[in-house]
Amino acid sequence: MKKVSSINLKFILIIILLIGVIVGSFTINFKGNSETQATFKAQNINDIIPKPLSYKKGAGKFILKKDALIYVKGNSEKETEEIRKIAEFLRGKLKPSTGFELNIIKGDNPPAGSIYLTTVGGEEGMGNEGYRVITTPEKVEIIAYKPEGLSRGVQTLRQLLPPDIEKSAVVTNVEWSIPVSTIDDKPEYGYRGLMIDVARHFFTVDEIKRQIDHAAQYKINKVHLHLSDDQGWRLEIKKWPDLTTIGGSTQVGGGPGGYYTQEQFKDLVKYESERYVEIIPEFDMPGHSNAALASYGFLNPDGKKKPLYTGTKVGFSSFMTRDEKTYAFIDDVIREVSEISPSKYIHIGGDEAEATKKPEYDYFVGRVSEIVKKYGKTPVGWDPIDTSSTIDSSVVLQNWKDSNTVAREKNMKMIISIAKKAYLDMKYNENTPYGLNWAGYIPVETAYKWDPTDYAPKELVLGVEAPLWTETIADVKAMDYMIYPRLLGYAEIGWTPKASRDWNEYKIRLEKQGERMKNQGINYYNDSSIWGTK
CATH class of the missing domain: 3.30.379.10 (Chitobiase/beta-hexosaminidase domain 2-like)
Known part of the structure; x- marks a missing residue:
């Protein structure tokens, strides 16, 4: 009797242990997405x-x-x-x-x-x-x-x-x-970009090289330079020297501005190529063109130069869309740039052309895209360039708004840069000392928790790009603060498959990167939800 009781007791204990294992296993699986589990995985x-x-x-x-x-x-x-x-x-x-x-x-x-x-x-x-x-x-x-x-x-x-x-x-x-x-x-997408607007505020060659170095360590492979806007023209065009001597002489707020000589640009290209990073030059048109219009009177209907502009409003400037002098000028610009830029892309802008009537806009972007292709390059443009009837799948759309229906219908490749998710000039929160908030606040978590396929079919996605517009960004300290740590998340969105990404697991890895960024002198935003309070 005692022997049977002993056996029964052991059997009961085994059953209890098995139930505990099953329940524990269920609990671990149930909590698979929890921060605790993410910590264990990390x-x-x-x-x-x-x-x-x-x-x-x-x-x-x-x-x-x-x-x-x-x-x-x-x-x-x-x-x-x-x-x-x-x-x-x-x-x-x-x-x-x-x-x-x-x-x-x-x-x-x-x-x-x-x-x-x-x-x-x-x-x-x-x-x-x-x-x-x-x-x-x-x-x-x-x-x-x-x-x-x-x-x-x-x-x-x-x-x-x-x-x-x-x-x-x-x-x-x-x-x-x-x-x-x-x-x-290996990467999920072949295009993982950072855009720096050097037109609103100018940044030197060494300052751009520094950003290239920091971005490349996280496998960013494209650096898109926004080289012209209403406030400044930043690359030497030898046939039209006043673009830089006049158009490059100022910036937002009336500072001294600046520009890159073609030799300096080639030096930047060499520096980036050593890190397997590609510079993509952009000249924004037909809008965002006041720096050019202030440099040469023949680009204006009255033949007179426009006043230089140091404010931040958009949508007031436009090239003449039916004047052949405009296209001869643009041809010269594209030709000279294509000779010093090994990138397969030349970006022709196309956004916020509010002073250009829609039929004129459509005609203009079609003409300019053909000039780019004539010099062996692939045109890239911001939306709404895709809505022009003269634009087809040979042109890449950089998508910053939510809608790209026409681009999908035309089977256009897209670089996803949705403003409310990817714009580095958007504030983290209401206390951020730099930046804007017209597209909303973009905290570090929001910057990470999206995917390009939320906005376009995967087969049409070239990759992602995070733009830093610099209306409020006047120095490297501010640039660092707005770029980091969000760029690390954008780099991971472009490199790592969606199924392998998890915010709770990522932020543990991000916390570990803080010391590395500090050691490199990066003035990153110290998000208290990741690094605790200072």
Whole structure:
């Protein structure tokens, strides 16, 4: 009797334990989207932004030491030389904080302790930007199909090291370790952009380079420069020098303005290309054109120059749409720009042309898009450029309003930049010291929790772009504050599949990026919901 009772008791205990396991499992699954569960996942995955497609953690770590070597090997001598330049970039990023002089060696047999960058064995399915990072206790190997993918992998490698790696002076008593892991990664969209309006307020070459560097580390691959508007013309056109000497002489508020010479622009292009980032030049027309109209009288119906403008109103200016002198002038501009810009795109503006009648607008954007195509470039324009009957699927729409019905009907490719979600000049909240709020407030969470397919069919989406209009942005401090940390979320929207993104999990990774941004001197908005109170 005692024996039977003992067996029954054990059986009852087992049943109770099984019920507990089942209930516990159900509770974990039920709370799968909770912050607690996200914390657990984040601790067991990674802190990388944008989130990689696949991250598998192993046991142990690789320690970078002062005698480490960087080996490079491509499928040809030319490719090897290109990879060597990526290795030079990596060495340049690691040296300030480590003090290490890492030698670069062309070869495919790296010894223990090395970093190896190679396209040998890279698979076509990775695409141009895909990469694999394999970290063992002995070495770190980055493999890609193209050097561009190695460049993206190098940016990931930076995030695998401790945050002190981003400091500008030598740091002691830090172990420069990388966890043993395997990362397989490639982007969801090929276009992931940041737009900087240098027309309302002018920013120097060095200030733009700094933003390029910061954006590229999060795999932003397009920097769109808004080079002309009512308040300023910012790129030298040699046939029409007054565009910059007059049109570039001021900015919002009446400051000194400024412009880039063609040599400076080419320097910017070179700098970006070393980071596999593409500059896209924009000249806004037929509206937003007062700087040009103030530079040359022949662009106006009365033959007289317009007064320079330093305010912030829009919609009052327009090119003459039926005058051949207008198109000869635009042809000169597009020709000179196409000769110094390797980008496949030239942006022709097209927004807020309120002083241009609709039939004249349609005719104008059609004529200008053909000029762009004549010089071998793809035209890009803001909506409502898609509603012109002369615009077809050979033109890309940059969509900033909610509606793009006509673009869909025409099968036009789209860059999604919806103002209420993606405009970096919109305030975070009512206390933000810079920016505007006509499209609403965009807190960090709102900036992250959307997808381009909310606004267009996926097959028509080139990618995403976050524009920073600078009516209220007069210096780098303000620029940083409005761009960061929101740009990290936009970068992830463009890189990481929608199904792999979750706000609660993302904000834990974002919190970890705060120290890195601080070490780089980025004046980011310290959102108390992410980093707590200052």
